Amino acid sequence: MSTGRSTTAETGGSGPLDALIAAIRSGPQGADIGAVLDLSAVADLHTMTGRRFRDPGSATAGLLFEQLRHSADSSGPDLLERLAGHAAGRSPDELAAQGERVFKRAWYDRVYPETWQLVREHLSAGHTVVLTGTVTEYQLRPAAAALGIDQVLGARPAVIAGRCTGGFDGPLPYGRDKAAMVADFAGTRDIDLRRSYVYTGSATDLPLLSVAGTPVPIAADSTLAAAAADHGWARPVVAARTAPTAADYLRTLLGFAALLGGALFGVLSKAYTRDRRAMADALMRYGAGWPLRVCGIRLRVTGAEYARSPRPAVFLFNHQSQFDVLIVPAVLGAGVTGVGKKELIRHPVFGPLMRFVGVTFIDRSNTDRAKASLAPVVHTLRDGLSIAIAPEGTRSYTPQPGMFKKGAFHIAAQAGVPVIPVVIRNAADIGRRDSMIARPGTVDIAILPPIDSTGWDPAELGREVAAVRRRYLDTLRDWPTTAG
Helix, strand or coil, rough: CCCCCCCHHHCCCCCHHHHHHHHHHHCCCCCCCCCEHHHHHCCCCCCCHHHHHCCCHHHHHHHHHHHHHHHCCHHHHHHHHHHHHHHHCHHHHHHHHHHHHHHHHHHHHHHCCHHHHHHHHHHHHEEEEEEEEEHHHHHHHHHHHHHHCCCEEEEEEECCCCCEEEEEEECCHHHHHHHHHHHHHHCCCCHHHHHHEEEECCCHHHHHCCCCEEEEECCCCCHHHHHHHHHCCCCCCCCCCCCCHHHHHHHHHHHHHHHHHHHHHHHCCCCHHHHHHHHHHHHHHHHHHHHHHHHCEEEEECCHHHHCCCCEEEEECCCCCCCCHHHHHHHHHEEEEEEEEEEHHHCCCHHHHHHCCCCEEEEECCCCHHHHHHHHHHHHHEEEEEEEECCCCCCCCCCCCCCCHHHHHHHHHHHCCCCEEECCHHHHCCCCCCCCCCCCCEEEEEECCEEEECCCHHHHHHHHHHHHHHHHHHHHHHHEEEEE
């Protein structure tokens, strides 16, 4: 299932969310200010159905999923007790692996991008950000890691001799007990809750909201919504996480036909030149442009001049969606090829197309082989052809870019060409990470000024990589206001 339409947070709209962001930016900074986010304000879990996650090989994973669905209602604690009993005898590592699996397979695409933006604001302000919920820590940690949150407060299954006992250490994080857990954590960290923020969508967290300086209901249930109205609490709007429609499926099917037709037309239109590069450029122009148009996907670009000059260059793009393979060539135009995973060579459609345009395939399962397969890219750059590559190595699970690998930076330095960041803001609204279904909408792209790589010290490359990634985070936080 993919995400819903473009959100207020990502399109620069006005309202309670913008007012809240402005208050975070202008308000107190530092670690003594807390931002406590309950899972009910982070992801739309209550609308999931049992069909969304089936794992016949692991009843524990199924229970982890089912308990997540009901974590914000009164049955949450009972399901936690049932889960603990079923986990008896299992190791913490097993539960951690199952929690990660459930997140990546079942609900990463339910995370609200608006909440991610709020997390980014609090982290930028130096606040202590905590993810909590009426779930185990093993269910919280994968989402926290994806959002960049270090601290979680969840139920802690009791462990003796490396095995879960079937019980819990301490009370369950529900109602007043959750509020007490947060208060204890705040006390140990010198956090002033009266100047802090609490986000939740569940009325069971009214005791927690009552101790917050800034209580913020998000995706509130009916009881909490009524309480928020009585207290005058602002309620930022988040986009519903809806399933694709029949029109989306039809549009995607037509878009795939447009991709094949555009690629063929591009090659034939330049066949008379007998110039493989000219044919490859035309293939990408029409093979990317036609399906984007058919699917109703518009591109809004800032810094378009950097897509054309300087050349050759290593263009780095943050990777969220399957449709980035259309968006990037449509933005960069001619004279660019890419890097792809080895498995795509065998794809009956994309394999031949990617080989034709000169894509370099790498084996991501082996670091040494991946480095060796990137070596020819240096010669490609020195011959005048630019490269587009996702430095994360894979698609991210949230709007936040994953950690960058060094390979693209090494080849830029070896070839003596600049690195040019291509920041994609909301491609996940078109088609989230693993979805092949396209939705209509506008994708925002910011192409940043080139970064000279010729003076980079290989021994200090990690510092350069971190600095470039910081540019992505800063751009996503303060999006350029002028479009090219």
